[in-house]
Amino acid sequence: MAATRDMDGQSELWETADRKEDDAALVVDVDGFEGPLDLLLALARTQKVDLTKISILALAEQYLAYIEHLRQLRLELAADYLVMAAWLAYLKSRLLLPAPAPDEEPSGEEMAAALAFRLRRLEAMRDAAAKLVNRDRLGREVFARGMPEPVEVIQRSDYSATLYDLLTAYASQRQRLMVSVVHVRRRQVWSLAEAREVLTRMIGSIADWTPVDVFLSPWMQTPEMRATVLASSFSASLELVREGKVELRQTSAFASLYMRDRDRDGTEVNKDG
Amino acid sequence: MADLGNLTSLAPEERRTALRMVEAMLFASAEPLGTGEIAARLPEGSDVEALIRELEHVYSGRGVNLVKVAGKYMFRTASDLAFLLQRDAGDQKKLSRAALETLAIIAYHQPVTRAEIEEVRGVSISKGTLDVLMEAGWIKMRGRRRTPGRPVTYGTTESFLAHFGLEAIGDLPGLEELKGAGLLDGRIPPGFTVPEPRDGDALTSDEDPLDPDDLLAAGLTDHD
Amino acid sequence: MADLGNLTSLAPEERRTALRMVEAMLFASAEPLGTGEIAARLPEGSDVEALIRELEHVYSGRGVNLVKVAGKYMFRTASDLAFLLQRDAGDQKKLSRAALETLAIIAYHQPVTRAEIEEVRGVSISKGTLDVLMEAGWIKMRGRRRTPGRPVTYGTTESFLAHFGLEAIGDLPGLEELKGAGLLDGRIPPGFTVPEPRDGDALTSDEDPLDPDDLLAAGLTDHD
Numbered sequence: 001m002a003a004t005r006d007m008d009g010q011s012e013l014w015e016t017a018d019r020k021e022d023d024a025a026l027v028v029d030v031d032g033f034e035g036p037l038d039l040l041l042a043l044a045r046t047q048k049v050d051l052t053k054i055s056i057l058a059l060a061e062q063y064l065a066y067i068e069h070l071r072q073l074r075l076e077l078a079a080d081y082l083v084m085a086a087w088l089a090y091l092k093s094r095l096l097l098p099a100p101a102p103d104e105e106p107s108g109e110e111m112a113a114a115l116a117f118r119l120r121r122l123e124a125m126r127d128a129a130a131k132l133v134n135r136d137r138l139g140r141e142v143f144a145r146g147m148p149e150p151v152e153v154i155q156r157s158d159y160s161a162t163l164y165d166l167l168t169a170y171a172s173q174r175q176r177l178m179v180s181v182v183h184v185r186r187r188q189v190w191s192l193a194e195a196r197e198v199l200t201r202m203i204g205s206i207a208d209w210t211p212v213d214v215f216l217s218p219w220m221q222t223p224e225m226r227a228t229v230l231a232s233s234f235s236a237s238l239e240l241v242r243e244g245k246v247e248l249r250q251t252s253a254f255a256s257l258y259m260r261d262r263d264r265d266g267t268e269v270n271k272d273g
Numbered sequence: 274m275a276d277l278g279n280l281t282s283l284a285p286e287e288r289r290t291a292l293r294m295v296e297a298m299l300f301a302s303a304e305p306l307g308t309g310e311i312a313a314r315l316p317e318g319s320d321v322e323a324l325i326r327e328l329e330h331v332y333s334g335r336g337v338n339l340v341k342v343a344g345k346y347m348f349r350t351a352s353d354l355a356f357l358l359q360r361d362a363g364d365q366k367k368l369s370r371a372a373l374e375t376l377a378i379i380a381y382h383q384p385v386t387r388a389e390i391e392e393v394r395g396v397s398i399s400k401g402t403l404d405v406l407m408e409a410g411w412i413k414m415r416g417r418r419r420t421p422g423r424p425v426t427y428g429t430t431e432s433f434l435a436h437f438g439l440e441a442i443g444d445l446p447g448l449e450e451l452k453g454a455g456l457l458d459g460r461i462p463p464g465f466t467v468p469e470p471r472d473g474d475a476l477t478s479d480e481d482p483l484d485p486d487d488l489l490a491a492g493l494t495d496h497d
Numbered sequence: 498m499a500d501l502g503n504l505t506s507l508a509p510e511e512r513r514t515a516l517r518m519v520e521a522m523l524f525a526s527a528e529p530l531g532t533g534e535i536a537a538r539l540p541e542g543s544d545v546e547a548l549i550r551e552l553e554h555v556y557s558g559r560g561v562n563l564v565k566v567a568g569k570y571m572f573r574t575a576s577d578l579a580f581l582l583q584r585d586a587g588d589q590k591k592l593s594r595a596a597l598e599t600l601a602i603i604a605y606h607q608p609v610t611r612a613e614i615e616e617v618r619g620v621s622i623s624k625g626t627l628d629v630l631m632e633a634g635w636i637k638m639r640g641r642r643r644t645p646g647r648p649v650t651y652g653t654t655e656s657f658l659a660h661f662g663l664e665a666i667g668d669l670p671g672l673e674e675l676k677g678a679g680l681l682d683g684r685i686p687p688g689f690t691v692p693e694p695r696d697g698d699a700l701t702s703d704e705d706p707l708d709p710d711d712l713l714a715a716g717l718t719d720h721d
Contacts, residue, residue, distance in 0.1 A: 034371060037395020082395070117456075121393055124447075124456045129377035131446040133368075138436045141355035143525035145348060148303035149574050149582050161592045161600075164663040165669065169594065170601030171680035174691070177619055296560030297578040313582055336520030350521040357518055357538055358525050 036084035039063070041119050051120045056112035060088040091115070190219065195232035196239065199259075203246055209258040212237065212248075216235050288324075293325045305345030305435055343434035344441060354454055368409075372402050376411060380433070380445055381457060384415050384426035384480055403427070411436065416480035426480055512548075515539055529569035529659060532709045567658035568665065592633075596626050600635060604657070604669060607693050608639050608650035608704055627651070635660065640704035650704055666694040 033039040043062045044054050067085045070077060094108030106114070126155040136142045202215055213220070216233055220226045237259060240246045298311055308321045315321065324344055329339045338351050360497055368376070371394075378393050381384055391397050406412040411433040417423040429442065439445065451457045476482060519535055536545045549570060553563045556572070564573050573584060592600070602617045603609055615621050630636040635657040641647040653666060663669065670689040675681045700706060 009679075024428055034374075034394065037371025040395075118393075118395065120454070121456050122395065125374060125377050125381065125393060126450055126456070128445070128447055128451070129373045132377055132380070132437055133373060134356065135437050135439075135446070136352040138349065138438065141358075142352050142438065143350045143358050143521075144303040145300060146525045146527040147571060149301035159577055161660075163663070165592070165597055166601050166661060167603065167675065167680055169597040170605060171675050173598045173618055173683055174602070174689075177617065291687050293558075293560035293575065293579060294581055297574045298560075300561040300572065301574050301582055334517075336517030336522075337524045346590055348524070351517065354521045356516060357521060 036063075036081045037118060037122055039066075039081070040084070040115075041122055042118055051116065053122060054116060054119070056115055057092060060092045060095075063088050064092070190228045190232040191224070192232050192235055192239075195229070195236035199233060199236050199240060199246070203240075203261045208251060209260045211256040212259050213256060285314070291319050292324055292327060295321070296328055299328070299339065299346055299348050302347065305342050305347040305431070307345045311346075340438065341440050342438055343431040345431075345435075347435070353359060368405070368480070369402070372405050375402050376406055376429075377428050379412050380429050380442065380447065381451065383428040383442070384418070384476075385428075386418050386424040386426055390427075395457075414483055416476045416482050419479045419481055423481065425483070429454065515543050516548055516551060519545070519552055523552075523563065523570055525638070526571070529566055529571040529655070531569045535570075564662075565664055566662065567655045569655075571659070592629070593626070595622065596629050599626050600630050600653075600657075602627055603630070603636050603651050604653050604666065605692050607652035607666070607694060608642075608701055609652075610642050610648040610650055612648060614651075639698065640700045640706050640709055641708070643703045643705055647705065649707070652698070669694050 033042065040059060040063055043066065044051060044059055046062070047054055047058065064085055067077065067081060091108060091111050095112060138144060198216075198219070212233065213230070216229055219229045234257070237246060237248060237257075241248050241262075245262055247260050247262050249260075250256070294315055295311055298314060299306055301486055308325070311325075312319065312321045315324075325339070330346070332339045336354060337348050339346060340350055374394060375390055376399055378390050382389065382393070386405070387398065403412070407414075411430055412427050413430050415426045415428040418426050433439075434441065442448075448457075518539060519627050522535055522538060523530055532549065535549070536543065539545065539548075549563070556563045560575055560578055562575050564571060598618055599614055599622055602614050606613065606617065609625045611622065611627070627636070633698050635654055636651050639650045639652040642650050657663075658665070671693065672681070672685075672689075675691060676685070695701075
């Protein structure tokens with residue numbers, strides 16, 4: 001076989017390409033053959049003649065003997081090996097016995113020629129496969145561009161961005177930040193949770209009725225904040241009242257809202273009671 | 274004169290630019306490009322063939338060559354430098370002997386049905402074998418044979434040609450000898466019909482197009 | 498004299514072969530190659546630098562150029578011919594503004610933690626933003642900052658450099674260059690600086706290596 005160019009590569013590709021024609025090597029391993037035709041081809045090679053000059057009769061006998069040998073070893077044989085054996089036995093009889101009256105049946109010679117043709121064709125295809133596999137193959141011996149730049153078909157979607165995009169993005173965001181550094185950073189919205197947290201922290205330091213806007217004043221330095229701080233802390237303080245933690249007092253509509261620690265007061269009440 | 278006019282009328286500078294463009298396009302692609310694809314991006318009236326011939330010449334002795342495969346052009350490394358690069362080919366798929374033989378039979382006998390492949394090999398092929406070849410992108414379903422049962426016919430793909438460095442199916446190694454020996458042509462004993470390998474996707478007179486279902490089933494093989 | 502001896506002692510034929518080898522290697526490689534990697538496959542004593550300079554020269558006016566990115570070499574379509582390849586760029590995804598800004602901050606401020614990125618941007622970044630950049634192969638986890646919580650530090654990859662055509666991170670323009678390019682306008686408050694980006698994977702003094710778990714979690718980002 002021609003498949004000897006690259007021993008390592010070949011044996012991977014050709015699994016058992018170098019099966020020997022040796023009779024002895026044909027031991028019992030029918031599994032190694034790809035069907036009866038493959039086995040016949042291997043046997044034919046033992047005749048060491050051109051396949052066009054092969055004796056099909058001798059080959060048939062070889063095959064039958066081999067199968068018989070396997071059966072004596074009580075090996076299970078796939079059905080197609082046995083079908084081939086039966087066909088070869090029939091072929092043998094047709095070749096040996098005088099031809100029956102000419103009819104539609106192909107003659108023994110025609111059958112033998114057909115078999116010889118099939119063997120030659122199989123061998124030819126094997127050689128062709130070997131020649132194919134020994135060509136300079138793309139990705140094995142010869143290589144395409146390793147880093148193709150997408151032209152025709154784009155297999156995977158790539159992210160596109162230019163250095164200009166990158167620098168623009170960086171510069172503009174740094175610039176944005178520069179601007180916000182100049183102004184005092186402020187929160188636009190005081191959340192209920194924040195208000196509640198601040199109020200809770202303060203409860204302990206409230207001695208007596210204290211206007212809520214007094215101790216919220218540090219958070220209300222700008223008019224924008226005033227609304228959100230008042231709204232959130234009012235809601236939060238109502239929550240705290242409901243939970244019995246503070247008391248609220250307002251003398252009249254729109255007057256200042258006063259707040260004091262309920263616990264402190266509560267203890268007094270308890271003492272009183 | 275009219276035909277050559279376009280080329281010869283190019284100023285040297287324009288010609289050089291066109292050459293650079295062809296070079297860039299072919300170099301950028303890992304797939305073979307046809308002259309049509311190349312021409313589509315060149316200035317109108319460029320003589321693509323002449324430009325390619327010139328590039329072929331420029332690169333002929335280099336580490337990278339311009340070759341024609343599957344009727345298209347691609348750059349690839351020079352084959353004498355295989356020793357240098359083979360270690361790059363780490364994750365090659367290993368083809369079984371059965372798969373390789375099947376591939377050869379499909380290549381030389383296409384369009385060919387599964388039954389015909391089995392007839393040549395004298396053994397049935399496992400479903401996996403054709404799948405592996407289709408997955409590798411080397412074979413595809415072509416159509417259906419107009420015989421009872423309408424069996425699917427198989428043929429090779431463009432990437433088969435590219436992979437094995439063939440310009441066309443007619444360049445398959447030993448094709449002429451096989452034909453001459455009658456192993457591919459009609460001179461065969463009764464009961465054996467072996468069609469000749471045919472190029473191209475055009476269906477033969479005894480092939481029908483695939484049904485929509487076949488195309489769905491073929492899936493990845495239909496990309497070419 | 499001793500240094501040059503190796504090169505000049507090469508016979509013209511050997512030199513030509515070595516040149517072809519370098520050309521083929523660079524063509525076939527799936528990533529940029531360093532001189533060390535190239536030298537490893539050349540005959541002992543080859544002057545890789547000289548061979549590359551010659552190849553660079555050969556390709557300098559061509560449709561494809563040999564360029565140096567991230568200290569390594571690769572072939573790339575000549576930039577004036579990029580339009581030839583852009584026709585098909587339709588499938589490319591554009592990076593979101595958030596991703597682009599995050600990438601830029603990582604590039605300039607690396608090694609940088611997520612909290613630091615958020616500090617520079619003034620807004621929090623979603624996990625998805627970093628994932629997109631990792632998926633694009635442009636950023637990677639470098640290590641962990643030696644501060645409470647040991648946050649992961651991010652940096653850019655070699656393919657970031659390759660994509661943006663930078664030879665090194667240090668090539669990113671500084672404050673003055675950004676101003677010069679009109680990207681930053683004149684009203685820059687005192688104390689405003691643009692960091693001098695640092696190159697290389699070597700950990701800084703306040704970085705620990707990544708934990709083994711990090712590497713597992715990083716998955717696809719670990720290929721470089």
